Amino acid sequence: MSSKPTSSKPTSSRPTSSKIRTTTLPSGEAVPVLGQGTWKMGEDRRRRADEVAALKLGLDLGITLIDTAEMYAGGGAEEVVAEAIAGRRDETFLVSKVLPTNASWAGVMRACENSLKRLATDRIDLYLLHWPGSVPLAETVGAFEALTAAGKIRHWGVSNFDTDDMEELVGLASGGNVQTNQVLYNLSRRGPEFDLAPWSLKRGIPLMAYSPVEQGALARNARLDAIAVRHNATAAQIALAWVMAQKGVIAIPKASRQEHVRQNAAALDIALTPQDFAELDRAFPPPTRKRGLEMI
Ligand code: NAP
Numbered sequence: 001m002s003s004k005p006t007s008s009k010p011t012s013s014r015p016t017s018s019k020i021r022t023t024t025l026p027s028g029e030a031v032p033v034l035g036q037g038t039w040k041m042g043e044d045r046r047r048r049a050d051e052v053a054a055l056k057l058g059l060d061l062g063i064t065l066i067d068t069a070e071m072y073a074g075g076g077a078e079e080v081v082a083e084a085i086a087g088r089r090d091e092t093f094l095v096s097k098v099l100p101t102n103a104s105w106a107g108v109m110r111a112c113e114n115s116l117k118r119l120a121t122d123r124i125d126l127y128l129l130h131w132p133g134s135v136p137l138a139e140t141v142g143a144f145e146a147l148t149a150a151g152k153i154r155h156w157g158v159s160n161f162d163t164d165d166m167e168e169l170v171g172l173a174s175g176g177n178v179q180t181n182q183v184l185y186n187l188s189r190r191g192p193e194f195d196l197a198p199w200s201l202k203r204g205i206p207l208m209a210y211s212p213v214e215q216g217a218l219a220r221n222a223r224l225d226a227i228a229v230r231h232n233a234t235a236a237q238i239a240l241a242w243v244m245a246q247k248g249v250i251a252i253p254k255a256s257r258q259e260h261v262r263q264n265a266a267a268l269d270i271a272l273t274p275q276d277f278a279e280l281d282r283a284f285p286p287p288t289r290k291r292g293l294e295m296i
Contacts, residue, residue, distance in 0.1 A: 020062040021268060023206050023248055025179045027155055031093055033244045034268055035065030036261075037210065037254030042076025048083075051256045055084035058255075059091065061265040067182070067208070067252045069097035069130060070115050078118035086120070094119060095126040095182075095208075095252075097159060098140075100133025107135075108143035112152055127153040128182055131160035131295065138172050145174050155179040159208075162293040163196045170203070178205060184294050185209035185249070187218060187239050187284040191294060194287040201248045211296055212243045212251040223283040227276050237263055241270035242280055 022030040036058045041051045055066065066085070068077045078096065085092045096119065102111040115124060127147065129140055144156035158169065159182035169175040181200060185192050185207060192207065200207050213219055213236045224235035231238065236253075243251040244267065255261045272280075 020064075021244070023250060024204070025155065025206065026177075026204050027179060029155070031206075031250060032063060032065050033250050034063050034240075034264065035067050035093075035095070035208070035250060035252040036063050037252045038066065038068040038077040038081060039072050039254055040077075041068075041254070041256060042073035042078075042080040047256065048080060050258075051080050052084045054256050054258050054261050055081065057258050057261045058265070059085070059088055061261065063261070063265055064091055065093040065095065065250070065252070067095045067210075068119075069099075069128075070102070070111055070118075071097065071099055071130060075114065075118050078115055082118060082120040089121055093125045094121065094123075095128065096124050097128040097130040097182075099130050100135065103129055103133050103135040103140040103143075105139055105143045105146075108140060108147070112147055116152065123151060124153045126155045126157055126179060128157045128159045128180070132158075132165050137169060137175075141169070141172055141174055141177075145177070148177075157181060157208075159183065159210075160293065160295050163199050166196070166199065166205075180206050180208050180250070182208035182210055182252075184211055184296055185243065186212045186214050187224075187242055187280060188214050188221075189294055190284060190286050191291045194290050196293065197246070197249075204248070206248045206250055207246075208250045208252055209243045209246075210252055212253050213239045215296070227272075227279060230276070231270050231272075233267070233270055234263060236260075237267040237270060238272070238276075238280075240264055240267040241272055242277075244268065245272055245277075 020032045068081050096115045098111045147153045157180035161181050218239035219236035224238045228235050228238050
């Protein structure tokens, strides 16, 4: 691992192409393959202005999918998002999540109302169960379907579901309405490629890759530097470009620094070559056997 600061490296940070690449949800709706994460935002008032500015810049650059959750900063991240999207709700695709401890019928209803209030909006575009819990899945799905019928959410999905969890889900009444599964997926966490990613691709259910730069660790990875140099990019941009090159995958990096937002948007324009992919496979081998889905 290199300890060089990424800021000293050559950086491809031009504004991204006017039209951002998209993938399609099972509903038929197109969503950008790059979104903005918000975990750790809203925790410190002194950082709030920077966080809001970063999210706004992302919107300006066309990164209109924003991922948040009732869990982040105890709802504080949703409030940061509300500030960032004020006056721009219609250009934003809002993703939020309900905790498994709130996944009963009544709990989901309450949690959704609270998220809507904090987000200062009348609807969430995609509402996810944050991870599998002890409430029967059918009850949570029933609540999601009722929220959809009421117009409080437009779509629903899940997060941290392994292949067997997904099999159980799609076997339920209305379970086939799931629109995404948000999972830990990046170059150093390639486990989902063994069976979850092919399973999802076959059914047209996009994976939403969280921690796509491994919470910043891949930005400091020396093995990515050699490839980055060839693209006049940073290691983080290569890690991100790799995730976004996977079919049916949406990457949602969190960036509270504007320079990072610019770099992440510019990563959309990096076309990795067969040589790059081969080198990346050697440095970060794909899985050869099933391992349980990892979570952060
Ligand atoms: P991440 O996006 O892999 O990494 C975030 C870190 O990387 C931050 O420290 C950020 O710095 C830095 N970074 C971002 N862009 C960079 C760039 N171009 N160059 C160098 N460093 C860069 O990790 P994450 O926040 O864990 O995951 C992303 C999002 O996924 C979360 O925010 C959250 O919305 C979601 N998530 C979901 C789950 C789940 O269970 N469903 C779990 C984890 C995360 P700055 O902030 O200083 O710019």
